Amino acid sequence: MKRFVIATCPDGRPDTLAKLKPLVQARRPDGVLFAGGILGDAGASAPERLKQGEESLNEFGRLGVFTAIVPGAADVPLRLFLRLAKDAEMNSPGLHIAHATLFVQGDTAVCGLGGELTEAEDCTEDRLCYSRPAAEYFLRTLWQAEQPHKVLLLGVAPPGPLGGEGGNTVCGDLIDSYHPRLCVVAGTTERHGYQQIAHTLVVNPGRLDDGYVAWLDWTRPRDEQVEFLRV
DSSP: OEEEEEEEOOEEEEHTTTHHHHHHHHHSEEEEESOOSSOOOOOSSSSHHHHHHHHHHHHHHHOOOOEEEETTSOOHHHHHHHHHHHHHHOOTEEEEBBBBEEEEEETTEEEEEEEEEESSSSSSSSOOOHHHHHHHHHHHHHHHHHOOOEEEEESSOSSSSBBBTOOHHHHHHHHHOOOOOOOEOOOOOOOOEEETTTEEEEEEEEHHHTTEEEEEEEEEEESSSEEEEEE
């Protein structure tokens, strides 16, 4: 796998996700990588969130390419998201929920963890949050993967250009520990961009609900691999 569409955060808006399909048809990526934001507003009614989640996951399934996603911090309760995700995976063979789960496609291994990251707190009800020990446990399969290209999906951005002074230090440490070739992070649109952390290319594509996505092509020279697009 060499070419990817990278996106985050439609926040429960299937119409926003639908904007990915023309891009996928035009660019013909090997895969789509998505770092969180499926169920939308936690204040909406349960039936409405269920409907939005089903429609959003169906939009991913219609892309017709390998697609790996993790939930966002508001995709709670997690049991609801996972139930919807299981049904969507069964109906769409190309869709893969990479949350705490490793998927292999050719020479590439993809794994991720959605939600927030903290030193000691775990929560899957009011918001999705994992402690450092839990994150290290769930991501251990990426460390063990033998594929030459490893991709990590995280729901937060590290300190520095992509996350600012309030960037997540656990996120930064996980990148240092697992040193994937690529790490996709969910951050603000204002801080969309990319940076190299040791051997890892870290990309914050900006928010899809703001009209931002990223394109990555590993076949191009390093300083030309990442392109930011408006949809």
